[in-house]
Amino acid sequence: MIWIFLTTLILFFLIFSLLNSLNSKEKIELDFSNLDKQVVSDESENLSEFEDEIEEFVEFSDEEKGLNLEEIYKRNKQKGDEYEFFVANLYKDDGYKIYMNGYNKGVKDEGIDIIAHKGNEALLIQCKNWKNPPKQRDLKVFIADCDLYIQKNQKYLKNKKIRKIFATSCPQMDGGVGVYLQKYNAMNAVKIEYKQILYNSKL
Numbered sequence: 001m002i003w004i005f006l007t008t009l010i011l012f013f014l015i016f017s018l019l020n021s022l023n024s025k026e027k028i029e030l031d032f033s034n035l036d037k038q039v040v041s042d043e044s045e046n047l048s049e050f051e052d053e054i055e056e057f058v059e060f061s062d063e064e065k066g067l068n069l070e071e072i073y074k075r076n077k078q079k080g081d082e083y084e085f086f087v088a089n090l091y092k093d094d095g096y097k098i099y100m101n102g103y104n105k106g107v108k109d110e111g112i113d114i115i116a117h118k119g120n121e122a123l124l125i126q127c128k129n130w131k132n133p134p135k136q137r138d139l140k141v142f143i144a145d146c147d148l149y150i151q152k153n154q155k156y157l158k159n160k161k162i163r164k165i166f167a168t169s170c171p172q173m174d175g176g177v178g179v180y181l182q183k184y185n186a187m188n189a190v191k192i193e194y195k196q197i198l199y200n201s202k203l
Contacts, residue, residue, distance in 0.1 A: 079201050083129030084113050086199050087167050091116045096123065110152075111145025122160035124149060127167045129201060133174040134166070139181070139192060142166055164192050169199040 081103055088098045095118050102113035114125035126142045128134055146164045150157055173196070185191040 079129050080127070082201060083169055083199055084127045087125065087127050087197055088114050088116070090197070091123065091125075094118075096121075102127070110149055111142060112149055117160065120159065120161050121163060122157055123163045123165055125165045125167060129169045129199065131170060133170045133172045134168055134177060135174055136176045136180045139166060139177060139184075139194075143184070143192065162190055164190060165195060166192055167195045167197045169197065169201075171196055171198055 084100065084102055088100060091114070092098050096116040097118065099115040100113075101115050102109040111126065112124050113127045114123070116123040116125065124146050126145070128138065143164070146162075150162060173194070177194070181192055181194055
């Protein structure tokens with residue numbers, strides 16, 4: 001009699017646990033469903049914040065709109081290389097030895113397109129073949145790249161007079177850049193030489 005009672009009790013307990021487990025699983029699935037909705041919502045908000053933070057998206061000319069992105073980026077790379085050689089030739093003609101750092105190393109150029117030297121001078125040159133004027137952030141990146149390059153190559157540069165040259169093909173200067181250059185150059189021994197070297201690209 002007691003044996004039947006215990007068996008019934010155990011069976012009841014197992015059925016109860018099974019039903020409870022199924023209910024819990026259903027609740028968990030519902031919770032995950034809500035979580036998915038929350039994740040989608042968070043991603044939308046993050047994308048909106050991302051778009052707000054970016055000041056300039058790439059704008060394409062009417063001519064570029066007929067090309068695919070790969071062709072556009074190849075063309076821009078070619079324009080950049082063309083301008084780097086144009087600038088490098090100006091310094092070569094002035095008696096400097098030239099190393100085409102950007103052309104030879106590509107994305108591993110550490111932000112320095114051209115390295116030139118003559119006597120005790122070492123020039124670190126960044127080239128921007130842009131229609132629009134560079135912004136403060138472009139100069140700040142160049143300055144940081146120069147400082148890092150100098151730090152990494154102290155044994156070669158320690159006895160050199162270093163010049164940091166930012167060359168652009170754009171004839172206009174951003175107002176903020178002018179103010180930033182004045183402040184930076186007033187506070188630092190190694191000045192930033194901002195050169196507007198005009199160039200009509202064939203592309």
